[in-house]
Amino acid sequence: MRRSAHAAPDERSPRLGGGGEFSLIRRFLEANPLPLDVRVGPGDDAVVFVDGLVVSTDVSVEDVHFRSAWLSEPETGYRAVTAALSDLAAMAATPVGVLVSLAFPERTDVEAVMSGVKDACREAGTHLVGGDLSRSPGPLVLDAVVLGRTGRPALRSMALPGDELWVTGPVGASAGAVRVLEAGADPGPELRRAYARPRARIAEAARLAHASVLGACIDVSDGLSGDAGHIAAASGVRIVLDAAAIPIHPALAAHFGAEESLELALHGGEDYELLFSARPGAPVAGALQAHEAASLARVGHAEVGEGVWLRAPDGRERRLLRGGYSHVEDVAP
């Protein structure tokens, strides 16, 4: 349940603009009666059943979500599964198994793709338990299904006015890598790694939930702005992001100016860091291991109102609108 956020809007890379897929799948699901044992339905990062079962599925399509020229086959498998596992992290769920369906063209080395799938499972402490394979007469298509468990899911709707907003690590690097690759240049190892080998923040979410500091939670897949918007809409709050506090990935500086780097951090997406709310003064850093806390950043707060606003160092606020890379609209606070 994610837009294909980073895919380039050119002809080789057909995509639905403006969150079209997102609203389309929601339309089908919302018009649909839900079983009684569904506790959290469509509209969050994953479905949660009353017994704590969490399920999410994430489809990756060649030339829509990735280009085979940019990712090795193991990276393709790794990244698709990590994107799905990140939805479990966003619910503070512990993975219990992964299923992968693969439709692959003749040229694909299936073993190589599956080695990346297994890497992603291993890194998240889980296992491949099933799947399906088929030839594809077209692109490589990989659908990752993740199963998890949680006692208390972290929902997008759980932010309260007064909460602080946190992000677990630097943002913008994955989208930055794509922008460099699209220009035919070399993004260098750090940006490339952020794009090709992201981490699902499973352990961090578990620790934050265990310490009872986790309010609303989402993984940064649509970009900090868009994902803050999801929390704001679901929680019925206004979120103010502090421009100076946003942890723009340092490797962006080698390729982009300050303004473009900020834009990538806000609107790029697919960073798979967690964006979450916590009560003011909650011991967020103390809940994490030292190396995890080192990349933690408090990026803003929630207040009464609606929408997502960016506060500049001079105190001026402008509203951020959901959408592409540069839909930033200047509005007086």
Next chain:
Amino acid sequence: MRRSAHAAPDERSPRLGGGGEFSLIRRFLEANPLPLDVRVGPGDDAVVFVDGLVVSTDVSVEDVHFRSAWLSEPETGYRAVTAALSDLAAMAATPVGVLVSLAFPERTDVEAVMSGVKDACREAGTHLVGGDLSRSPGPLVLDAVVLGRTGRPALRSMALPGDELWVTGPVGASAGAVRVLEAGADPGPELRRAYARPRARIAEAARLAHASVLGACIDVSDGLSGDAGHIAAASGVRIVLDAAAIPIHPALAAHFGAEESLELALHGGEDYELLFSARPGAPVAGALQAHEAASLARVGHAEVGEGVWLRAPDGRERRLLRGGYSHVEDVAP
């Protein structure tokens, strides 16, 4: 976890021959450590967790598993979900939810496909609870993920020597429809319906399990011969099918001779009837509702040994080998 059984082995319809997909996915899964809470791992129709959760996934690819010229869009959605739900029936599991990932080319009417998805859910008494959508620069790809629950899964390994083998309804019609369509002819409403609107035998499996008559169980997706072979291999028994008892779909007679009809019944696949074992004399028909029992057939039995054998009316037996439409090898009994 199913071969693309009916797809034509021509150039428009690339497929892996000889159960290649089947053995490939098994290879990845069997080389893989399973989580401790998996009770039934890959190799059966679905994964079963210790708490009774059952999960299966089934990918349908245009021009591999179906042709858009042969199925309407609602039928495409209906059929893909029913094929996955049939895996739950084969485990005697009750569906609790369906997720659908769709990668669709520009021409696709997504609402029409999803209306068929919802029909299949409704018919099985379950609901669409999640999914993902993406554009596809190639074929329509539909991955159906089904979740179910069972107290006591019906496994392929549960047949005992002496058991009777039963099938819940006529077989061969779906493959017959495909063969007629491939020849550019009209299969007529009955064969077409068997292909385009199969039923997942959820209710029948539940009734048989409730009455404690269900031994081994599998859905007929690879063909009666191949699926009997799965039971024989998993249970360590020899299965003898009685040629005269096989419920060849009556509508095949309008298009095929007796020999070809038997071949379609044995090797065609995608009928989605249940093939199951029961102790001799078990009240199988009595466990079902009258209209379900009316199409029930006792097709053979299990004995000590291995493999699947076809007993002709004259008592001669020949071994049936797993594979394509006509891999029937004459072997003296």
